[in-house]
Amino acid sequence: MIVVSHRGPYRFDRDDDGNLIAHRGAGGIVSALGPLLDDKSDTTWIAAAMSDDDRAAAQAGTAGALDLNLRLLELDREQHRLHYDVVANGVLWFLHHGIFDRTRRPRFDLRFRDSWDAFVAVNQEFTDAVVETAAESEIVLVQDYQLALVAGQLRARRPDLRVVHFTHTPFAGPDDFSLLPTDVGADLCAALASGPAGFHTKRWAEAYRQSARATLGRRATVPAPFVASLGPDVAALEEVAGSADARAAASSLADAVGDRLVIARTDRIDPSKNIVRGFLAFDRLLEARPGLRGRVVFVAMVYPSRQGLAEYLAYENEVEQAVARVNDRWATRDWLPIVLDDRDDFVRSVAGMQRYDVLLVNALRDGLNLVAKEGPVVNRRDGVLCLSPETGAYEELKSAAIAVHPYDLEQCAGALDDALSMPLDERALRARKLRALATMRSPADWLADLVRHAGK
Numbered sequence: 001m002i003v004v005s006h007r008g009p010y011r012f013d014r015d016d017d018g019n020l021i022a023h024r025g026a027g028g029i030v031s032a033l034g035p036l037l038d039d040k041s042d043t044t045w046i047a048a049a050m051s052d053d054d055r056a057a058a059q060a061g062t063a064g065a066l067d068l069n070l071r072l073l074e075l076d077r078e079q080h081r082l083h084y085d086v087v088a089n090g091v092l093w094f095l096h097h098g099i100f101d102r103t104r105r106p107r108f109d110l111r112f113r114d115s116w117d118a119f120v121a122v123n124q125e126f127t128d129a130v131v132e133t134a135a136e137s138e139i140v141l142v143q144d145y146q147l148a149l150v151a152g153q154l155r156a157r158r159p160d161l162r163v164v165h166f167t168h169t170p171f172a173g174p175d176d177f178s179l180l181p182t183d184v185g186a187d188l189c190a191a192l193a194s195g196p197a198g199f200h201t202k203r204w205a206e207a208y209r210q211s212a213r214a215t216l217g218r219r220a221t222v223p224a225p226f227v228a229s230l231g232p233d234v235a236a237l238e239e240v241a242g243s244a245d246a247r248a249a250a251s252s253l254a255d256a257v258g259d260r261l262v263i264a265r266t267d268r269i270d271p272s273k274n275i276v277r278g279f280l281a282f283d284r285l286l287e288a289r290p291g292l293r294g295r296v297v298f299v300a301m302v303y304p305s306r307q308g309l310a311e312y313l314a315y316e317n318e319v320e321q322a323v324a325r326v327n328d329r330w331a332t333r334d335w336l337p338i339v340l341d342d343r344d345d346f347v348r349s350v351a352g353m354q355r356y357d358v359l360l361v362n363a364l365r366d367g368l369n370l371v372a373k374e375g376p377v378v379n380r381r382d383g384v385l386c387l388s389p390e391t392g393a394y395e396e397l398k399s400a401a402i403a404v405h406p407y408d409l410e411q412c413a414g415a416l417d418d419a420l421s422m423p424l425d426e427r428a429l430r431a432r433k434l435r436a437l438a439t440m441r442s443p444a445d446w447l448a449d450l451v452r453h454a455g456k
């Protein structure tokens, strides 16, 4: 089997002696495909080299010597920048999450056309790598919007392969999808419609089907997309939660929060995650409920992401300013209302998830949001989940979560208040139910679904 994803399962850096060290990467795709890493199976994983150390590992053959055969592609740097920053993240991410500020963006000019050519070329490089590697009729699992053209390119070159494409983000419905230049939209839909295309929820699958129909015309064949829901890797999470590193992180968190109530979140700093409105809702809560002042801490484990994009740098700035405003307004000598931890550190996130009384996931839109399922698995305090209905996870967890409207600050503040003041027996009941719902599906179930659809 061959897995193709833009970001690979390992990233490399160097130890003090200059030796290349592999670290298991974070993010939804690695969590989903974790079983492949553990099985030491004969899987080949093709991904992009994302840093100089990744490139060095690719050249030294270090990447291929791991517990699976990892092939890191050394893409042309400028082409890769145009593919990743401009098209994948600057256009497709904003489109599928519905977060364009339409009075200004998108603008499809000559620069975009060069970037689109780069997007096609980078997808083609992944396709070339698969074509060179794949045995007759091999299964190929292509992941996500950064590689949206690979399945179509592969079918044209190697019709023997059993290819499936899975999208981890939402998918734009026809009203948003039509923002794309007509030929670009048609190429994207034609590639996905060339075979089985999977999504986390019915909502995104249906949006794709409608957009593909509208874009390709009624007479085009658009195979029915499939839905494969993903659950957390419980054993892996429990291993991390029980580790000495997690205990150390928990004790440093305890130093910061003491025995106060904790609202927590853990996210990449991404405009779609709606981090600033979360802080504004917390500010409103402290204003409306004086009794909570000094008694609750918002632990925000949010770390920089996609720093090649001006929108992300600007948003990072807004996040920092929002934290400073709330803390300036309410902090006392012995209480800091928002504790901001900007390290990308999975162990610290797990320690935070163990400790929360309320987990806030108020994304504007999210393909799934695995944190909403991981939190209830590791949490030790019958914590309440405040969850945006715009996340894929909401479809499965809604009966045990409290809904938070991503744009309505007053409602969000009220939901946080309800969660913090919920009677203990109701918290316990909901926490049990949440854990049961969150663990209904494992990464292995998800993977089995993809393999089954690839075989069709």
Ligand code: F6P
Pocket: 007, 026, 027, 028, 029, 144, 168, 169, 305, 306, 367
């Ligand atoms: O949500 C889609 C996704 O591809 C995730 O699987 C991943 O965690 C995230 O985006 C990270 O994106 P990037 O590789 O740009 O950091």
